[in-house]
Amino acid sequence: MTVSDAGAFRAQILHFTGVPDPLTGAGIEYMEDGVLLVENGRVKAVGRAGDMAQQGLDLHQCEHFPEHLLMPGFIDSHIHYPQTSVIASYGEQLLDWLNNYTFPTELQFADPDFAAVAAAEFLKFLLQNGTTTAMVYTSVFAQSTQAFFSAADKFNMRMIAGKVMMDRNAPTELLDTPATSAADCRELIERWHNTRRLQYALTPRFAPTSSPEQLAVTGKLYRDYPGLYLQTHLSESKQEIAWIKTLYPKARNYLDVYDHYGLLGPRSVFGHGIHLSDDEITRMAQTQSGIAFCPTSNLFLGSGLLNMARLEDAGIPVSLATDVGGGTSFSQLRTLAEAYKVLQLQGQNLHPLKGFYMATLGNARALQLDNCIGNFEQGKEADFILINLGATPLQALRQKTALTVAEKLFALMTLGDEHNIARTYIMGKLAFRRADKAQGALVWMD
Ligand SMILES: [Zn+2]
CATH class of the missing domain: 2.30.40.10 (Urease, subunit C, domain 1)
Incomplete structure (x- = not known):
């Protein structure tokens, strides 16, 4: 040799x-x-x-x-590639931050050339930060997902990603429909899922921006393609939870919206989950659905402090994530520093060995990728x-x-x-x- x-x-x-x-x-x-x-x-x-x-x-x-x-x-279990340039935008909490910064920026990703440049830039930021695998939200435009997978394939990086599905409560130019989102997803899944180092995640942004019909379509896709992942947001801010009650009045709680459409399971990763009720915790554990802990984002957007011990004691897989651009750094080192402080504020601890385990093998396990990386x-x-x-x-x-x-x-x-x-x-x-x-x-x- x-x-x-x-x-x-x-x-x-x-x-x-x-x-x-x-x-x-x-x-x-x-x-x-x-x-x-x-x-x-x-x-x-x-x-x-x-x-x-x-x-x-x-x-x-x-x-x-x-x-x-x-x-x-390092492995990052929740990050948005179109939000690279939104990072460090001042002064808002989740819902206003989406309207004022994120949605206008994501409009640019309708242009496939723009998306291709942004995807390559994003992957270079990951590499500079020592992150070699991530679970990534693209934008609502299928061409932006296409651009992301093409770039990741060229870099030969192991990535999980998906097109954002969003058919209401956002600017009209950013909306798809249940039918177009399903058709776009099928095409992307067939083109990219399990192609070399790439895998597909169904990506409804969060329940407020998807109609019941779109979540039903998402559930059908999840059943039709057994190896897929699912990623979305859950219980990030209290304002968002109050909104869910008006949008889905029949649901018992926020998680129940996703549960109703068959979106829970060991390949499902929910961003945040800060304000979960005991019932939601029990159901997450029963279905082995995961939570992505995004400390820099939770602090920056004023969303709250994740009680990690409560989730782990219940047996819920918790992974570590940056959530750029709500998160303020691509670095998992910075993320660990903030995770430590978030837990300190609640009388909990994050041993450094546990922290580095989470950023590597732990996240690989949470993403069901420990057969090949971690x-x-x-x-x-x-x-x-x-x-x-x-x-x-x-x-x-x-x-x-x-x-x-x-x-x-x-x-x-x-x-x-x-x-x-x-x-x-x-x-x-x-x-x-x-x-x-x-x-x-x-x-x-x-
Ligand atoms: Zn996010």
Whole structure:
């Protein structure tokens, strides 16, 4: 085996084999001097450098990054690609924010050329932030979904995405109908679902912008194509919940609207779920429907604090997400920092090992993708990142006094952002590297 056809990467290596238990070390594999071997884009082996050398590996053949932490690429379970330029828009809560910022911007995505440029830009932002897989909302225009899948396919990134379905309570130019949305979805599903690394998610924006007829059509599609995902928003703001009561007066609660149309299940990911009732929690757990926890968005839009312990105690899968552009950063490091604070405000904790588990294997499990990504199990797709632990003078100073891997990770997630991501690899190939850590220049690979 030569390095050129395979790739051998020597660094500090961290990945998870299960839910981490910081006390016993179960679920955590950390190597201060480790080697990751990649062949044909997949993990061939991972182990301690000394052990690998004993088994015959010539360590000189490795690309060596002694100062860097190598780990699986981050996974983001809820993000909107048309909202990249809406990020950091001032002064509104959810419903006004949609009307004043998001809807006008999404109108531009009717133009396929505009959408193609925006999709490539968005994917580059993910790569710069060390995110290699995401579950993505596109816009109501099928051509914007087409543009997104084409770009993701070109970047060879594992992505789940879908066309937004929305037939009321938005500007007329942004509305589809139950019939056109169903036809567009079928065409996109047949073109892209399970094509190379791409999968399709039915994407009704949220119940207020879909008529009962459109949700019925969504349920039919979900049944017609068993491997699909479903993503939508749930119980994000109190104003939204009050609105649901007027739009769906017969529903017992917000979740019941989706339940009625058969949209719950282990492949369904609901953004937010901040204000759920006990009945809704019970039903989420029964159906193994997931919640995407979006702390920067929940704080920014003033939506509320997610009680993660309550969801996890009930057995609901909770994943970690940025929700750009309601969220304020593409970085899962920034997201972890805010998640920690959201939980602190409620007397809960987020252990750094749990946090990094969530951003990698945990999110892979929540998205039913742990058969192919999330850690360095042999045969998995080799999406990984190299992290510079001391990207700023303050971080470098703090890391010097961090004695354990948990301390290093906590300083990283509290102080870090995209500037810590030195390199991002997709299927073993370098896709992005930060050329100069002082200047932060960016270099893109073909
Ligand atoms: Zn969202």
